Amino acid sequence: MMGSRALGEVTISQIVPRPGARHKARGLGRPGTSKPVAAWILPGLVMAALLVAATALSPGAFAQGGAQPPATSSPAPAPADGSPAASRAAEDLPALVPLTGNSGDAEDVMLPEKPAAVLRGGESTWDDGFKNxxxxxxxxQDALAKAGLKPAGRPLAVFLSADDTHFxxxxxxxxxxxFPGGGxxxxxxTAGVTPSGRALRFVHKAPYDEIDTTYEAITAYLDSKNMVAKDAFIEEYSSRTMDPDDPDLEINVYVQPK
Structure with missing residues (x-):
């Protein structure tokens, strides 16, 4: 699977990496410890990225009822086609910052603070990452539906720390x-807020198996600019498709400079 596209000053060569190269591509190489994400970068690099393993999903995966947090009970059956939850999943929900349509550039954006429903304490192995x-x-989304609330944006994952086997x-x-009353x-x-402040947005628009090359390019771009990133980073998942094999799969990666 060949081809290339530009990311800022860096060209992404779209070659699916060998499985053993995925952790290396994202700066993970120190066994036995758990550190903030940015601390895993090799000397001279300033950003680390985490692997979430591709698992086949339906386009309505956001709205599957009864899914449970990682490493707990198994999810309940997905809602039938045409159900309110499935319809919500099909909506084109907005990004934190309006998209320009240019997936090739690193964009300097200002993330607004938005109210959010937050599931804290998530932990997963690499192999089950995307699934979890x-x-x-x-x-x-199931909790919001039961509370009579609707999502107002794309789902986000904020990555906090990692080791060789978990994140x-x-x-x-x-x-x-x-949320009325908070709590x-x-x-x-719980009720919370989305990350806010200055960020660089990098758009991955390709099958999920090719996301490693996007992260390699992000790391190289930050290094070329001598930029130091905060320990956590953010992925924003498009609601238009969640098929990992879809060439239009879109994931926004936000990196916040210190």
Missing amino acids: LTESFARI RFEAMVPLAAP EIAPGI
Whole structure:
């Protein structure tokens, strides 16, 4: 699978990396410890990225009812086609910052603080990463539906730390307005806010198996600019498709400079 596209000053060569190269491509190479994400970068690099393993999903995966947090109970059956939850998943929900349509450039953006439903304490193995992230999004959406609330933005994953086998994250879904009264929306899901402030946005628009090349380019771009990133980073998942083999799969990666 060949081809290339520009990311800022860096060209992404779209060659699916060998599985053993994925952790190396994202700066993970120190066994036995758990550190903030940016601390895994090799000397001279300033950003680390985390692997979420591609698992086949339906386009309505966001809205599958009863999905549970990682490493707990198994999810309930997905809603039938045409159900309110499935319809919500098909909506083209807005990004945190309006998209320009140019997937080749690193964009300097200002993330607005938005109210959100937040699932904290997420943890996953690399192999189950994408599955557990999407199940976390589904659990939040199910809780919002039961509370009579609608998502007002694309699901987000904030990656906090990692080691050779696991990573820690928070999952969140933006809301149009703060949850009345704040506090807990459902067991394990609380009212919160999305990350805010200056960020660089990099757009991955390709099958999921090619995301490693995007992260390699992000790391090289930041290094070329001598930029130091915050420890956490953000992925924003498009609601238009969640098929990992779709060439139009879109994931926005936000990196916040220190």
